[in-house]
Amino acid sequence: MTEQHTATRALTTREVVKPTPADLMEDTGTGLDFGTRPDRLPGHLTPTDRFFIRNHAPTPRLDPTAWTLRIEGGGVRVPVSYTYDDLWSRFPMISVVRTLECAGNRRALFAEEVGARFEGTQWGRGAVGTAEWTGVRLRDLLEPAGITSRACEIMPESLDAVRARRPMPLAKALADDTLLAVAMNGEILPPDHGFPARIVVSGWLGAASIKWVGRIEVSERPLHVPWNTRDYVLIGPGHPPEGTPITGVPVSALVELPWPGRLRPGPQIVRGRAFAGERPVVAVDYRIDHDPWRPAVLTTPGTAGAWARWQFHWNPRPGDHVIRVRASDDQGRSQPDSSPWNALGYCQNAVLAHPVMVG
Template structure:
């Protein structure tokens, strides 16, 4: 396995011994969870105030330090066997010559909840040690990817499209042509109404709705359109499900991950401490390319009950849910399960895979309710 892909190396020390930051924005512990790589920071589930994740706490996942790119000298090159004529766009071209659209979409890392996966199997997986915070939602504004590809003349045999980053390791991951041409596959220039921040892909990044976060390449400088399958470490060695339940798809070591499975998140710390007073328990649920249609909860050994869903309910984005609870002092367990519009419900367990990806079963969230006496 290629170690640098996982961003698990320690921060580079500077000559005076002070740790150099690999990201630009502040990542204070009261807002973000440090995954220990110097590159990767998750949201704190108990610090998610609204439907849209503020930029200051939107999770960070990178394979190399944030590059500092100059938009005035930046360009986007579209080329490969799947286009008739390569084409290059400037930053101004994107703003001035194409329709801009905005869409709300959630991005989740396939390794989200890897630490909890490891606890279930009593082992530590390689890769970023995510708890529950490798997921966030933003309003993305930019140009549909198909509007940029079509002027290059897509050939009849074109089958895959691969954005490539301008970071140190040229992060890249292919997708089928149909996904690249979808209405909600975007080359984003802005995030939550602001110019795309450096850490989140400035000058431009791809947003691939409903797919694992690794597909939404940041700092894009090149897009290859190919008439042949494209194989890179990000779909053969990493970001693949490897294990007895996942037959290899040569040359991949396993099953390349595409869409994200349905899962839910409780907006409490882990473990949580509550007071014995009536309160509202809240959370989020996300189903990748699909739409969450129902969320149920279970208190201790009680029966499953339906939680209330709050608008908006958008395919490709999370949905908020809530229920009221009058907890009694003592130790409790909250379990939550979500169901999507394709009939997929969170399972009780998921098969083991070598890299600890796509862990999405019903979780037993520990709660201690402390007496006021």
């Protein structure tokens, strides 16, 4: 068991700030991690009050007047520091709509799929959400420091109790949509979502979007930390003994019904979301029981880094049914019938058999 998982599982008290009522969010039992109920998603964006929380330590309470961001390391010519006011007054702001998903999303369903229990947060389907993030492009903050010609990795570091951190390649850090965000859905970042500032890394696993950032290291060599060597790596067949660090997340789909679902008989619309990480979703198909696969309708266009919405009409008869949904991205990758096994239960993306009782 990793150090992060040991610390998480040892907690018995709730250590987040915002309310997490059961009618909006799913309690994983760690005191730190709360998922969004899929049947409580009213629009394209996930409301902030029900956006999932994934913490490695209790939510820190930080004073923006005392906060600074340091950019330093062997990969810069001159270390620089910024205050919270600097972010608002010295740099252009942009807004992007991006989906964040924990690599461990659906871990509990993965365990059911393979008949074994995985360590780590026992997520259902709720460790995914989409928001409008507003902030400064990370490259604009890095530029005054003078990136050296040999710089290869950028590593944001959190101000939480465990100093969560995860490196990314320089090219990803300099991308147009890699941000240091200060606002979420048009409001100042809430404490649980990274106030005063957090990284948003488009299309990558949620662990790369470090919250409560206080330091960014620029390195001329690859960086190895627990978050890319012991956690958030794929260990198993097809991977080296030390594991493969997870970057982008695989294509998957979500039905906006409880598990199991309950519906009335008669004509109705079944809705959901599909996400493919760095790639856009271009198609979603559905299957009822043993019927043939049919195309669902995409009601919002798939874009790189953000989920697409889909729906289909159904006139169910009373009784027990199973809905299966399969999403595909623009590279022709679709959800498999079974998830590739890995020791830590990451990246479950097999087609789910969603039970639904109609009566």
